[in-house]
Amino acid sequence: MAKDRKIDMVILGLLFHENLSGYEIKKRIDNSISFFWKGSFGSIYPSLSALEKEGLIEIVPCERESARSKNIYSITKKGCDELKLWLENTKSTNDLKYETLLKLFFGGAVDNSISIRTIDEFEKEIERDLLILKMYKDNLSKVLDCRDHVFFYLTVLFGVETYEGYLRWCNEARNLLRTTYYK
């Protein structure tokens, strides 16, 4: 397996729950984990081929419905083992790239009003996404008796907690820029 191709783990993780096609995997990523991980078709399909070649996943032979160009994959025993190995490894890499903060850090080169606009834009996006996260939170909190939902709930909680922190910061930051003398 590729050394650090985390998309492999995303796919194995999703297939651990249910059999899926590449297209469905993309949808799962977009709907469930895109707040903290992304994936494109250009990375998903090659990864599926590679994982199959290595015997970590396999195509589910489709009964009836002939001539359909749709490949449903399932995880193999070997794939489960690989997934668990990764889960049990405590070392995780969290790679964050905030272009917003980069622009703010270099705000000395422009008028404060520019930096405030950068914050406004960030805030707008966060407010929009927070609404979605809170909706998820409400819905999931009603079905926490199912173990599977707990894990989804945890990541949503993470989103809500950090996004609310972002919004508090937006206000602090703007106030500071407003009370600071302009260039």
Added chain:
Amino acid sequence: MAKDRKIDMVILGLLFHENLSGYEIKKRIDNSISFFWKGSFGSIYPSLSALEKEGLIEIVPCERESARSKNIYSITKKGCDELKLWLENTKSTNDLKYETLLKLFFGGAVDNSISIRTIDEFEKEIERDLLILKMYKDNLSKVLDCRDHVFFYLTVLFGVETYEGYLRWCNEARNLLRTTYYK
């Protein structure tokens, strides 16, 4: 200029404040912005060459101290313009990849104790980094009369706010996993 090579902007931003060598740029990145952006020598040196070829930066002719293999760069007028253009563009990409959350999301495949260990590891790292951030915050808060420091302070505030959110979440998440029945 390369379409999306943000390292170019990091370099231009740093050179806007002071003339620096590639090695010093690396240090500035590690000490000041590594919480939200990273850079390696393997990306810095090629970027410096490219930026110089395009006339956005230039080598400061070093007086005395001959035969020193040290290139100090300064930003040009053209470089400043490019930097400002980027700063004025409100569209920013914040690209977050939390392997920690990925592992938690797929926690259904292992015992809850594994997920708790993943959280513990994350918490340890955050606690360590938060100490540094708070030290920065304390020091910077005393010199906010200098405009330059305000921008650094803002990014540190961001770090403190989000990291404290992380820690609150660690406790919530662990509690949830402990009160949930084990596999």
Added chain:
DNA sequence: ATCAGCATGTAAGGCGTTACATGATTCA
């Protein structure tokens, strides 16, 4: 009939990391 969504895949290219190679300087 046509448009949106389902579905798979490839190609080009960009960005970045790690590891390697090399050598100067400084300080104990």
Added chain:
DNA sequence: TGAATCATGTAACGCCTTACATGCTGAT
């Protein structure tokens, strides 16, 4: 004199994105 740090750079490689190419299916 030896170690740490300063200092620059290249090569290999890996990951991923964007854009493109193609065709089916189902609803209006």
